[in-house]
Amino acid sequence: xxxxxxxxxxxxxxxxxxxxxxxxxxxxxxxxxxxxxxxxxxxxxxxxxxxxxxxxxxxxxxxxxxxxxxxxxxxxxxxxxxxxxxxxxxxxxxxxxxxxxxxxxxxxxxxxxxxxxxxxxxxxxxxxxxxxxxxxxxxxxxxxxxxxxxxxxxxxxxxxxxxxxxxxxxxxxxxxxxxxxxxxxxxxxxxxxxxxxxxxxxxxxxxxxxxxxxxxxxxxxxxxxxxxxxxxxxxxxxxxxxxxxxxxxxxxxxxxxxxxxxxxxxxxxxxxxxxxxxxxxxxxxxxxxxxxxxxxxxxxxxxxxxxxxxxxxxxxxxxxxxxxxxxxxxxxxxxxxxxxxxxxxxxxxxxxxxxxxxxxxxxxxxxxxxxx
Numbered sequence: 001x002x003x004x005x006x007x008x009x010x011x012x013x014x015x016x017x018x019x020x021x022x023x024x025x026x027x028x029x030x031x032x033x034x035x036x037x038x039x040x041x042x043x044x045x046x047x048x049x050x051x052x053x054x055x056x057x058x059x060x061x062x063x064x065x066x067x068x069x070x071x072x073x074x075x076x077x078x079x080x081x082x083x084x085x086x087x088x089x090x091x092x093x094x095x096x097x098x099x100x101x102x103x104x105x106x107x108x109x110x111x112x113x114x115x116x117x118x119x120x121x122x123x124x125x126x127x128x129x130x131x132x133x134x135x136x137x138x139x140x141x142x143x144x145x146x147x148x149x150x151x152x153x154x155x156x157x158x159x160x161x162x163x164x165x166x167x168x169x170x171x172x173x174x175x176x177x178x179x180x181x182x183x184x185x186x187x188x189x190x191x192x193x194x195x196x197x198x199x200x201x202x203x204x205x206x207x208x209x210x211x212x213x214x215x216x217x218x219x220x221x222x223x224x225x226x227x228x229x230x231x232x233x234x235x236x237x238x239x240x241x242x243x244x245x246x247x248x249x250x251x252x253x254x255x256x257x258x259x260x261x262x263x264x265x266x267x268x269x270x271x272x273x274x275x276x277x278x279x280x281x282x283x284x285x286x287x288x289x290x291x292x293x294x295x296x297x298x299x300x301x302x303x304x305x306x307x308x309x310x311x312x313x314x315x316x317x318x319x320x321x322x323x324x325x326x327x328x329x330x331x332x333x334x335x336x337x338x339x340x341x342x343x344x345x346x347x348x349x350x351x352x353x354x355x356x357x358x359x360x361x362x363x364x365x366x367x368x369x370x371x372x
Contacts, residue, residue, distance in 0.1 A: 004028050007198040009201070013152055015204035017356040034208070050086075051351040072357040080158075088139060088144075091138040105251075119136070170187060173193070180197045180341070200367045210225065234314075244262075284313050289310065
């Protein structure tokens with residue numbers, strides 16, 4: 001049986017960031033990915049926003065890792081020439097009833113260490129974005145956008161430079177805890193099965209993380225939470241939108257509302273909405289775009305009829321369901337579940353991309369705190 005120092009399940013942005021960090025600390029690291037390419041799931045089906053760390057409960061993992069990860073990510077992008085832009089964001093109240101929520105967001109952001117927000121009057125917001133409608137706004141200068149696939153390629157390159165290896169089309173069928181952690185895997189192209197043992201196993205399988213944890217013989221199922229799928233649909237707009245910054249309405253239950261984001265070419269897209277589902281279906285129903293018009297026109301009244309078209313969708317691995325408060329990231333190690341060398345990452349939704357480098361350090365500190 002082959003044995004490696006560290007195995008990471010999942011070659012999304014979180015798994016690649018962790019593999020990079022473990023390899024940098026001298027661990028012989030293997031990344032196992034069930035698909036035929038890196039980052040085919042949540043990592044490539046999101047808004048590609050670098051979040052400032054504004055909305056999350058103070059002291060939560062989401063708040064701490066987002067604020068820490070944000071600046072690390074900006075530095076990493078500069079060092080590795082990953083395309084990105086610190087374009088800024090406006091959070092907009094579209095009526096007077098929403099303005100107290102802006103004040104609440106401002107207070108929470110300060111408590112999270114993201115206190116660089118600037119309150120704006122309606123006139124001040126319009127001077128920045130003349131086509132914007134609202135009664136008040138907050139300016140977040142630390143918010144940005146990133147090419148997520150270029151980021152993942154850079155992380156993979158760094159990991160491989162430090163000796164890590166990537167095995168695509170490799171599905172973990174099951175595993176068992178017997179001193180070390182033994183994984184039963186199958187090559188989906190050849191059908192060949194093989195076992196690998198490791199002293200350190202990081203379950204960063206995203207939407208598949210709970211199923212993977214549940215397949216480990218000897219792991220107590222009480223530590224496997226229920227996962228909910230929150231599908232987010234995105235629509236693009238024909239032509240160019242007249243905005244140079246991201247525009248977010250005040251948050252809605254389950255998400256941050258139908259917001260306007262930009263890609264690095266300045267093309268606008270809107271979303272995500274929140275569509276609870278029980279399957280991995282990435283088709284976008286064009287009918288859902290009808291609701292988008294009403295929501296977008298609250299802050300961009302000039303949006304023309306018929307200008308929206310389905311773009312893509314993503315599914316968030318949420319640990320909270322409809323009507324429930326948003327759950328925090330869950331990063332479990334032996335202190336929680338008692339299995340040495342095992343770390344499970346559950347519910348790594350937004351701001352996971354922004355937090356990726358900080359999450360990697362958080363995990364590595366638990367598995368290889370004294371490594372070089």
